[in-house]
Amino acid sequence: MSTAFAPPTTSLAWDAARERAHAAGHPLPAQSVPLASAVGTVLAAPVVAPANVPPVDRSAMDGYAVCGSGPWTIVGRIDVAGVPSVHLRDGEACAVVTGTAVPPGTTAVLPDEDAVLDGHLLAGTLRPGAHVRRAGEECSAGEELLPAGTLVRPAVLGLVATLGLDRLPVRPRPRVAAIVTGNELVTEGAPGPGRVRDAIGPMLPGLLARAGADAMPDVRLPDSRALLLEALADADADLVLVSGSSSAGPADHLRPALAALDAELLVDGVSCRPGHPQALAQLPDGRLVVGLPGNPFAALVAFLTLALPAITAMRGEPLPALVAAPVPGGLPRHAMSTRLVPVHVGPQGAVPVGHAGSAMLRGAAVADALAVIDPGPAAAIAARLLPLDPGARPWGV
DSSP states (O other), rough: OOOOOOOOOOOOEHHHHHHHHHHHHHOOOOOOEEETTTTSEEEESSSOOSBBBHHHHHSSSSSSEESSSSOOOEEOOOOOTOOOOOOOOTTEEEETTTTTTTOTOOOOOGGGGOOOTTTEEEOOOTTTTTTTTTTTSSSSOOOOOETOOOBBBHHHHHHHHHHHHOOOEOOOOOEEEEEEEEEEEESSSSOOTTTTEOOOOHHHHHHHHTTEEEEEEEEEEOOOOHHHHHHHHHSSSSEEEEOOOOOSSOOOOOOHHOOOOOOOEEEOOOOESSSOOEEEEOOOTSSSEEOOOOOOOHHHHHHIIIIHHOOOOOOOHHHHHHOOOEEEEEEEOOOEEEEEEEEEEETTTTEEEEOTTTTTTHHHOSSSSEEOOOOOOOOOOEEEEEETTTTTOOOOO
């Protein structure tokens, strides 16, 4: 068996562990994907306008392209796909619809609702240039519109479609596999004596989706070092989550299995409560492995501490800074470890919701965020906020 791991040493501070996880998650290679597959990914290169938008002067309204001041004589009509065949002279007008290329000589567009018609004569009032989208008004050819690292939201897809683009260079969504271990776990119904209903497995697909990752089919194992070793070796993913095997008990086989695979242990425990026994390792082929504690709330904390920063980096995004909020009445600190406390965030600041034991999810289920309470001797009257929704961006209070 490999001796890649030294005996456990001092756990990393919470902030240092989060930063190390982000540093370990190198951006995935760029891919060119169809627009329909790009939403939720991150741009791997800037979006540059290939041409002016709009390419020609267009009408912004249904109505009449006019030249000069009225009244005007109507000399023709242009449909949406039509090409102007007239050149308007002073006192002339041409019927147009929204999006139509307006004829040369157009000084404004008079909307239908403001038009006064008398046969072929048209009257109405408007200011020069009204309701005409000039060529290049939105962007010019060669102009950078979106930088690399931009999150591809639906509006981004609409913009690039306007440019005439059909594909985008993006960082693909990281593929994440979950290995859930434990002889005591049941997946349906109420657990009997000596058994525990799995609460971690049901959380992970939603956490991964909100984090911008794709969840691979999960693997469920009894407490077996050999089976865990095989599952780790076979996992076809960028990141592997292992729950319930990350501590130091007789049924916790993650670290020995990683040692046998010659993995590099990047984080061997984190000085936080809950979630201390979490771990981060890198396999020789570059895959990352995150060990999640077996208690559900501790596992959630570990996901947000190590897995989410690694996924964020793989997507090509920076590690978000956490904003601070006041804590009315203060919160006790731990002398050596960072506390992560479920809180509701409101106008008065961050208010604890209770039920914050490592095996409890009641508090996290009703909270908005985790208050990050740095270690120290005195109660904390302010705390940084770690969103419980991996897809949320930090907010101000």
